[in-house]
Structures are given as structure tokens and as C-alpha cells.
Amino acid sequence: MLVEELWNTFLETIKKEINSASYSAWFHDLKLLNVEKDSLTIQVPMEIHKKILGDNYYSLMEEILFNLSGITYNIKFVLEEEKQVENSLSPPTIENTKVDALWESNLDKTLNFDNYIVGNTNRFAKVAGMAVAEQPGKIHNPLFIYGKSGLGKTHLMHAIGNFITETTNKKVLYTTSDMFMNEYIGIAGMEKGKNAIDYSNNFKNKYRNVDVLIIDDIQYLVGADKTQEEFFYTFNALHQANKQIIISSDRSPDDLKKIEERLRSRFMWGLPVNIDPPDFDLRVRIIKQKLKGKSIEDKIDEEVIEFIANNCQNDVRFLEGTLNRLMAYTAMIVPNRIDLEFANEALKDYLNVNIYSDNSIENIQKAVSDFYNITIEDLKGKKRSNKIAYPRQIGMYLARMLTEETVSRIGLEFGGRDHSTVIHACDKITEDLKTNKKLESELQMIKSKF
Numbered sequence: 001m002l003v004e005e006l007w008n009t010f011l012e013t014i015k016k017e018i019n020s021a022s023y024s025a026w027f028h029d030l031k032l033l034n035v036e037k038d039s040l041t042i043q044v045p046m047e048i049h050k051k052i053l054g055d056n057y058y059s060l061m062e063e064i065l066f067n068l069s070g071i072t073y074n075i076k077f078v079l080e081e082e083k084q085v086e087n088s089l090s091p092p093t094i095e096n097t098k099v100d101a102l103w104e105s106n107l108d109k110t111l112n113f114d115n116y117i118v119g120n121t122n123r124f125a126k127v128a129g130m131a132v133a134e135q136p137g138k139i140h141n142p143l144f145i146y147g148k149s150g151l152g153k154t155h156l157m158h159a160i161g162n163f164i165t166e167t168t169n170k171k172v173l174y175t176t177s178d179m180f181m182n183e184y185i186g187i188a189g190m191e192k193g194k195n196a197i198d199y200s201n202n203f204k205n206k207y208r209n210v211d212v213l214i215i216d217d218i219q220y221l222v223g224a225d226k227t228q229e230e231f232f233y234t235f236n237a238l239h240q241a242n243k244q245i246i247i248s249s250d251r252s253p254d255d256l257k258k259i260e261e262r263l264r265s266r267f268m269w270g271l272p273v274n275i276d277p278p279d280f281d282l283r284v285r286i287i288k289q290k291l292k293g294k295s296i297e298d299k300i301d302e303e304v305i306e307f308i309a310n311n312c313q314n315d316v317r318f319l320e321g322t323l324n325r326l327m328a329y330t331a332m333i334v335p336n337r338i339d340l341e342f343a344n345e346a347l348k349d350y351l352n353v354n355i356y357s358d359n360s361i362e363n364i365q366k367a368v369s370d371f372y373n374i375t376i377e378d379l380k381g382k383k384r385s386n387k388i389a390y391p392r393q394i395g396m397y398l399a400r401m402l403t404e405e406t407v408s409r410i411g412l413e414f415g416g417r418d419h420s421t422v423i424h425a426c427d428k429i430t431e432d433l434k435t436n437k438k439l440e441s442e443l444q445m446i447k448s449k450f
Contacts, residue, residue, distance in 0.1 A: 119282025
């Protein structure tokens with residue numbers, strides 16, 4: 001069998017043996033580099049693929065290759081920049097029994113890896129989530145997912161939980177910090193006695209006797225000192241028992257300043273992963289996914305999809321709201337086609353009101369570049385002339401003042417600059433504002449664009 005034919009047949013065979021989410025995460029981007037006697041070298045996109053493929057899929061890959069070729073291959077996984085790295089391989093541990101049907105996980109069964117659309121801004125979070133789903137309690141514990149509201153954190157958490165419940169007998173519990181806090185407050189509000197003790201024991205049993213605890217929006221524990229203390233003990237009990245913990249927040253662990261230090265330090269024990277706003281290509285794919293099966297799917301022009309993607313840059317929920325608005329307008333007017341003119345009419349008030357409602361870094365960069373008659377590429381570039389460098393510092397200052405982004409994220413958005421550069425820019429503009437009235441006026445004009 002030819003090498004190319006062997007590889008293509010191998011991929012087709014393994015696609016039938018595993019679920020589509022696992023195939024997409026671990027096999028879709030593999031490349032066969034070399035076959036030599038009984039040695040086979042495969043290029044993988046990330047370091048984590050080596051571990052997952054080696055721990056979970058090696059025996060299956062070896063068996064399929066043997067059935068196809070009659071050769072027991074020694075399989076090696078390498079990164080693109082590596083020449084040849086041999087992994088320590090161990091047989092997989094597979095659990096296939098179903099979850100206890102009586103256990104209420106609070107998971108939304110409609111949210112899974114198959115309908116989680118992946119792009120450059122959330123790819124690493126998806127890969128990390130798949131790794132945790134396949135080895136809960138053994139890798140990235142806790143998994144801390146952070147990013148602004150409406151970017152898919154909750155979808156990813158439910159996808160992880162659903163994968164675990166479908167492939168193992170582990171008990172998974174999804175909750176929000178509000179639900180956790182309200183249940184705990186219920187204990188504090190009860191008078192001492194048997195009922196209070198029973199309630200407290202039930203609370204602890206519920207949260208500490210699970211295999212996977214998924215808690216959403218941890219930032220809302222700010223100010224709830226007693227609840228933070230209870231969550232600290234819950235976290236410790238689960239972590240010491242090698243139970244998986246998955247947490248989400250609208251900001252990184254470092255930026256949760258009003259959460260107890262001992263909790264924030266524990267959030268960093270595992271893997272913090274960021275989900276950024278979707279780029280244009282990902283927004284287009286999300287729109288097309290949302291339109292599947294809808295009444296307007298076959299009516300809408302491609303340029304309308306691109307128009308919506310260009311105008312909904314920071315929040316998937318706003319994108320969904322825009323599509324709902326368009327569908328409602330279409331249901332009233334019933335056009336033969338949804339072209340750009342029709343979409344403009346349907347969305348003119350909605351987009352005009354909402355397009356600048358979020359002071360995102362991208363919007364700030366646009367406003368600064370328009371005001372100073374330079375390009376966004378100039379703001380992100382390496383040019384150091386005062387005509388560009390000073391507006392760049394103003395952009396960094398406004399991003400720091402008007403958003404909740406970290407200095408590291410701001411530096412990344414301004415051409416991959418170091419966090420110290422952002423801090424210097426903020427200090428510079430702050431000092432200039434004390435004596436420069438013209439600068440103060442300019443900042444007000446830029447802000448007015450929002």
C-alpha cells in the first residue's frame with residue numbers, strides 16, 4: 001500500500017472509531033512526515049497533542065496501522081519545529097459506562113464540541129477543554145477559562161461536561177457562583193438545629209462528592225467573604241481528591257483583585273486560558289452556523305453575512321441579537337432575497353445604536369486613528385515618529401482607562417508590545433494631562449466617538 005494511501009485510509013478508519021469532536025481536536029490537523037521500515041513519524045500542531053495521542057489513542061492507532069499494513073509501527077509525534085522527539089507512551093484508560101441517570105448535572109445538552117465553532121481566538125481554549133474532557137482530574141486542574149461576556153466560555157464549559165457524562169460514569173455538576181452563594185447563604189440564614197445541620201451536610205455532599213465541578217462567573221464572589229471561604233474549602237477537598245475543577249471568569253486570575261489571594265493563587269495551579277473576541281473569519285462561520293435550519297438561510301446574500309460580521313465585532317450574543325432582529329424584520333416584510341440594501345434598512349437603528357456601545361480596544365484604535373489621520377496598522381506597527389508614537393500612547397492610555405483589559409492584553413493588541421510599554425504610555429499621558437489642556441480636549445473628542 002502506498003504511503004499516501006495508507007495515511008488517508010488510516011484517517012478514514014479512525015474517524016469511524018471515535019466521536020467527531022475527538023477526531024476534530026486530535027486528528028484533523030495531523031500530518032504524516034515519514035515512514036521508514038517499522039517507524040512512523042507524525043507532525044502534531046501543539047505539545048498537548050503528544051500527550052493526548054500517546055496516552056489515549058496510541059494503541060488504537062497502532063492496531064489500525066497494523067490491520068492496514070501488517071506492520072507494528074513505532075509511532076513518533078513531533079512538532080513542526082522539532083526534528084525528532086520520541087514520546088513516552090502508555091496504554092489508554094477508557095471509561096464507557098453511562099452517568100447515573102438520577103444525578104442532575106445542570107448541563108445544557110445542546111452545547112457540545114461539535115457545535116462549538118473554532119477559530120484563532122478560541123482554538124487553544126478548545127484544545128485545552130478537550131484535553132480536560134478526555135482526562136478529567138489528570139491534566140490542567142483547575143482549568144480557568146476567562147474572557148469578556150458573550151465569547152463562548154459557558155458553551156465550552158457545558159461541552160466539556162457533556163463529553164465527560166457521555167463517555168464516563170463520572171458525576172459532573174455545573175453551577176454558577178450566584179447559585180453556589182445563594183445555597184450557602186441558605187445555611188447561614190437557618191437557625192441552629194437539626195435542620196440546619198442536615199442542610200449544611202447536604203450542601204457539602206452536593207459540591208464535594210462530585211468528580212467534576214464546573215462553576216461559572218467566579219467574579220461574582222467578590223465581596224462575599226464567607227462564601228469565598230466555603231468555596232476555598234470545597235476547592236481544596238476536590239483538588240486533593242484529584243477531582244476536576246473548571247472555572248470561568250470575565251477576567252484573568254491576576255485581575256480578580258477582590259477575590260482572596262489564597263483562592264487566586266489556587267486558580268493558577270492548573271491552566272488559565274483566554275478566549276478573545278472572534279476575528280472576522282470566525283464571526284462569518286458563527287453566523288452561518290446560527291443560520292442553519294432557519295427560514296432565511298437560503299435567502300440571505302453572502303455580502304449581508306459579511307456586513308453583519310463587520311458590524312458585530314466583540315460579542316457573540318450581540319451577533320445573535322442582530323440575526324434575530326433581521327429574521328423578525330424579514331418575517332414582517334417577506335422579501336424574495338435578503339440583500340445588502342434590505343439588511344441596511346432592517347438593522348439601521350439597531351447597529352447604529354450598538355456598534356460603539358462597547359469600548360473595546362478595537363473601537364478605541366479606530367477612533368484614535370481616525371482622529372489623528374493615521375491607520376490602525378500604524379498604531380500596531382514599529383514606526384517611532386512622534387506623529388505615530390504619541391497617538392499610539394494615547395490609544396494605550398484610553399484602552400487602560402475605558403476597558404477592563406489587562407496591560408498585557410493591551411500590549412498584545414498594540415502590536416505585541418510588552419506590558420511595561422503600556423504602563424509607560426499610561427504614565428506619560430497621565431503626566432501630560434496635568435499641563436496640556438489641548439490634549440485634554442483631544443481626548444474628549446476621541447471619547448465622543450463612542
